[in-house]
Amino acid sequence: MNQLGDELHASVGQWRARNQERRGGVVLVWEAQVYGWKNCFRDAVHERPGAYAVDEAGHVFVAEGGDDDNGAKC
Incomplete structure (x- = not known):
């Protein structure tokens, strides 16, 4: 995985750990x-x-x- 992918997954993992009531779905990052x-x-x-x-x-x-x-x- 590249650096962007590593950082993206780390941010999302931290968010999911703090927001465990939000199961499944997608985490949005900008x-x-x-x-x-x-x-x-x-819709995109x-x-x-x-x-x-x-x-x-x-x-x-x-x-x-x-x-x-x-x-x-899309």
Whole structure:
């Protein structure tokens, strides 16, 4: 894993440890800071391009396309 992936997983792991009532779902990260949690993925336009979502299994998803005003495309 690369440095970004290591830092991302470490931040998400710390957040999950402090917020154990939020089981499953995805932890949302922007510019290396956790900014939220969702119980499931929703429409990409609700996220900024470049935002990350990390599920409980550690899979990382990236919001891509679109723009900051209209949200991500996918």
